[in-house]
Structures are given as structure tokens and as C-alpha cells.
Amino acid sequence: MKAMHAFLLICIVLTCGAQVKAFDPTVIFEQKCDFDWISFRAAGLQGDLKSKLFGQHVALPIILKAVNGFMSNDNSEKPLVLSLHGPTGTGKNFVSNMIADNIYKEGINSRFVHVFISTLHFPHVHQIDTYKSQLQQWIKGNVTNCGRSMFIFDEVDKMHPGVIDSIKPYLDYYNKVDGVSYRKAIFIFLSNADEEGIKQTALDFWKKGQDRSEIRLKDMETLLSTTAFKSKKSDIWISSLIEQNMVDFFVPFLPLEYTHVVQCVMAQMKTKGLEPDPEVAHKVASDLDYFPKFERVFSVSGCKTITSRLHFYIHY
Incomplete structure (x- = not known):
């Protein structure tokens, strides 16, 4: 145990x-x-x-x-x-x-x-x-x-x-x-x-119209070398x-976008032995909070609350 x-x-x-x-x-x-x-x-x-x-x-x-x-x-x-x-x-x-x-x-x-x-x-x-x-x-x-x-x-x-x-x-x-x-x-x-530095890197790429897949480790290392570990004593x-x-x-770990949250929901349904339902997955993903507030690009909580929210959308 x-x-x-x-x-x-x-x-x-x-x-x-x-x-x-x-x-x-x-x-x-x-x-x-x-x-x-x-x-x-x-x-x-x-x-x-x-x-x-x-x-x-x-x-x-x-x-x-x-x-x-x-x-x-x-x-x-x-x-x-x-x-x-x-x-x-x-x-x-x-x-x-x-x-x-x-x-x-x-x-x-x-x-x-x-x-x-x-x-x-x-x-x-x-x-x-x-x-x-x-x-x-x-x-x-x-x-x-x-x-x-x-x-x-x-x-x-x-x-x-x-x-x-x-x-x-x-x-x-x-x-x-x-x-x-x-x-x-x-x-x-x-x-x-x-997380703030990592979020900002993802936002910067999005604002420039660059695809998320273009982000590389070196982009994070450059940013974090100047901002990480300096804001908190615990770091x-x-x-x-x-x-x-x-x-x-x-x-x-990058902030997740809407499509990734949908994938999380589909995977969670499969894990629970349920038939993955795209409609349910989109409902769950749509109800989460995203940032920036109006553009709603990145999930605030990622996939963390998926499990607890999923049962509200499933009809047994």
C-alpha cells in the first residue's frame, strides 16, 4: 500500500x-x-x-x-x-x-x-x-x-x-x-x-505570430538565466x-492551449473507461479560464481540474 x-x-x-x-x-x-x-x-x-x-x-x-x-x-x-x-x-x-x-x-x-x-x-x-x-x-x-x-x-x-x-x-x-x-x-x-517567465516566453511567441512548436529549450534558458531564482529567497x-x-x-513545461485541454479530457475519459466524446471534451475545455483574458489562448489551470470537473458533463 x-x-x-x-x-x-x-x-x-x-x-x-x-x-x-x-x-x-x-x-x-x-x-x-x-x-x-x-x-x-x-x-x-x-x-x-x-x-x-x-x-x-x-x-x-x-x-x-x-x-x-x-x-x-x-x-x-x-x-x-x-x-x-x-x-x-x-x-x-x-x-x-x-x-x-x-x-x-x-x-x-x-x-x-x-x-x-x-x-x-x-x-x-x-x-x-x-x-x-x-x-x-x-x-x-x-x-x-x-x-x-x-x-x-x-x-x-x-x-x-x-x-x-x-x-x-x-x-x-x-x-x-x-x-x-x-x-x-x-x-x-x-x-x-x-512559471511567469515560461508563460511570458509562450506569450511572446504567440504575439509575434510564431507557432508554439518553434519554442526551443534555448529560448527558455536565455530568459530564465536573467529572471529565474531572483524573485524569491526560496529559489x-x-x-x-x-x-x-x-x-x-x-x-x-509550457502553459497549455485549448486544444491540449481537449486532449486531456479525451484521455481522462478513456482512463475512466468511458467512450471519449469530443462534444463533452469541448464543453469541459470551454468552461475553464484562459489568459490573456480576451484572447483566451492559454489555460490558467492547465489540465489540473479536469478530473474533478468531468463528472458534471457526463450523462450516465
């Missing part, structure tokens, strides 16, 4: 400042760190990204290259570190789930996949020292138990930089840290911090990680 019970314990410990027992690698779990439970499916990841991720022509090839290259290299010099940035509802969490689904038999529910949400697990500034200690212990313990572990940090733009600083040694080019190798682990950071750690070459791939 996933290691959620462990996460809840971590959450309680971190927010209350209590003591947590040291990780015990001798505890027997049903899932094992072997080929039966961990096996990368490159074709599966490629198929999922191409059939389920919409409007992200910049992000898709980067993710495929990053994960395929890392998982096919038995002698990686460092763990894989991905930093996914962009507006809400554009697919950052979705992609994280796809990666997990194609590496672990239990996908995101695997006991080898660990999800941290900054506002839930690290909410109190005055408990930073406790968070740092517990986070180091949690990561070290789980990587000791299984080198092919995945750690997903959501809402890192809301995380105090001191917390994430505590794991920087685990992301670097070290053979071992305190006797533990982290070279097979995967770290994924999810952030909305740079300083990201800048530090990039400057020290700890982040392997910076992956921007």
Missing part, C-alpha cells in the same frame, strides 16, 4: 519535533530491491509520454533522453537530478508518475519511491534543523536499503533553502557519502517558481544546484 504510513510518520515527526527511530534495513518488506520489482521499460516510458503528455514538445525529448541515458548506464557518476519547472496543471507531477510507473512494478506506490511536499512535510521555519536531520536520515536509510530509489520533492519553490541544502552532498559526483553510494538514485524537483538553492552542475536537466 505504498510507504505512505512511513511518510505520515515522517510528517508527524517533522512537524511535532519528536524523535524518530533510525531506519532499520533488517526489516523485511514484501517488495524487494531486485529485478522483479525494479525494471526499466524504455518503450513504456516513450509510449506514455507520447500518448498522454500534451503540449510539451520541449520537455518530452529531454525527459526521454535523461531517463533512458541514466537507466542504461550501469556506471553513472552521479544520481539523476531533474528539475521540472512551469505553471500548474502542465504535467510535472504526471511525468514524475510516468517515470515511476516505468521503473518500478508498483509505480508511484512503490516503497522505493518517496514523495515529499514542502508545505506538508517541512512547514515550520523554526524546525529546519529537525527537518534536515530527518531528511538526511530518511534518504540515507532508503538508499542503503535500495540504491535504485527515487525521491520526488514537490513545491520546492515553497521550501526553505536550508532544508534542501542538507542533501546536496547526495546529488554530487561522489563515489560514496559516509559509505553509501547514491549514483543509482533519482531525484526529481517540481516547482512553479519560474536560491535551485540556482546553487545549477551553478554547481548538480541538476542534470532543467525541464520547462
